[in-house]
Amino acid sequence: MAKSTFVYVVYIASTPEKVWSGLLDGEFTRQYWEHDNVSDWKPGSQWEHRKPGASEVSILGEVIEARKPSRLVLTWAAPHEAKLRHRHSRVTFEIDAVADMTRLTVTHDELEPGSEMERKITSGWPRVLSSLKTLLETGKPLNTWAGR
């Protein structure tokens, strides 16, 4: 069966450098994503999506490409599928300056249709991106995960 693809676009009144930090710097991600993204961000390295203070990793994968501040490509998997590379999906972040805004495009593809991961990411990305936009534009995060 064909794998599924989702594309999310958000325009943020900020710079590509700040959007890049907003995605990778724990100081920001903790505020709107409740997680740190941990890696040395070199192609071939592992990256982990970790809840601060928690011992287990929520999501992990491999860094495929990292070109600060414009392009980041990662594989994306649940920890129990870490070694099953064919089960990993893929996330591509593209960051472009458009007039006085920054456009962030997140393409999440190679997902198993109907999977739990597909369900989670389709409800997750819109919240994450809307909240990132609010944090970068107003300095305050949305309390988007509260009550979940």
Place this chain on the structure above:
Amino acid sequence: MKDSDLVFKALADPGRRKLLDILNAGDGLTLSDLRTHLDMTRQGVTQHLAVLEAAGLVATLRRGRHKLHFLNPVPLQEIYDRWIARFERSRVRALRALKRRLEGAQNG
């Protein structure tokens, strides 16, 4: 025009809402795919897609010779976050308070 004006203007047309419904049911469609679902000229579909794209409700991806269209829900999430999210949170808080009270009553 502000982002949210573009979103509401794009949503004001039933033909464009129908396009979003089609993309919601199956993402990653070409212009030709979309046309098979609609009684609309190619030009009409193209114009509607341009309005939806300008509002950020449709995102596109090039795959070889094809331009694929996707529903981009982020602007709708922004509307949700602005007007609805706080009601959802208070409902959840109320349920939590009720659970605590019931469990407290049982224990006591």
